[in-house]
Amino acid sequence: xxxxxxxxxxxxxxxxxxxxxxxxxxxxxxxxxxxxxxxxxxxxxxxxxxxxxxxxxxxxxxxxxxxxxxxxxxxxxxxxxxxxxxxxxxxxxxxxxxxxxxxxxxxxxxxxxxxxxxxxxxxxxxxxxxxx
Numbered sequence: 001x002x003x004x005x006x007x008x009x010x011x012x013x014x015x016x017x018x019x020x021x022x023x024x025x026x027x028x029x030x031x032x033x034x035x036x037x038x039x040x041x042x043x044x045x046x047x048x049x050x051x052x053x054x055x056x057x058x059x060x061x062x063x064x065x066x067x068x069x070x071x072x073x074x075x076x077x078x079x080x081x082x083x084x085x086x087x088x089x090x091x092x093x094x095x096x097x098x099x100x101x102x103x104x105x106x107x108x109x110x111x112x113x114x115x116x117x118x119x120x121x122x123x124x125x126x127x128x129x130x131x132x
Contacts (some may be wrong), residue, residue, distance in 0.1 A: 031096055035125040038089045041082040042075050042117045049114035050074060052123045057112045060105035061131065065098040067109035068124045075117055098131075 050071040053064035072093045077086035115123070 013126045018106045028128055032128045033090055033122055034092050039076050039121045041086050044116055044118045048074055050120040051109045051112040051119045052115040054123050062098055063105040071120055
């Protein structure tokens with residue numbers, strides 16, 4: 001009986017560990033897809049340039065994601081026809097939480113180079129792809 005209980009506990013723990021990792025990957029893949037959906041409907045001319053983290057080291061991933069979320073607030077839709085899609089997509093990106101805060105990074109958002117909104121989104125997608 002004792003062996004059966006230990007076996008059941010071991011089985012339960014292993015199954016929980018296996019289901020947690022795929023959920024995170026699915027979440028990041030969906031986020032990547034959302035960023036790609038936003039790229040063609042974002043206004044790219046006559047807009048504010050955005051601080052764009054590129055190739056952050058692993059310790060700075062949390063800071064980079066935070067910078068991207070701040071930049072999402074400054075994006076504008078390309079036209080009024082895509083406004084509802086734009087709003088839904090940006091809401092998903094604003095509410096995204098990065099599960100690995102890591103160490104505190106010394107760099108701030110302002111230390112990154114400013115780029116156009118489309119380049120900003122491409123860098124964000126590249127970062128999410130790196131996390132996957």
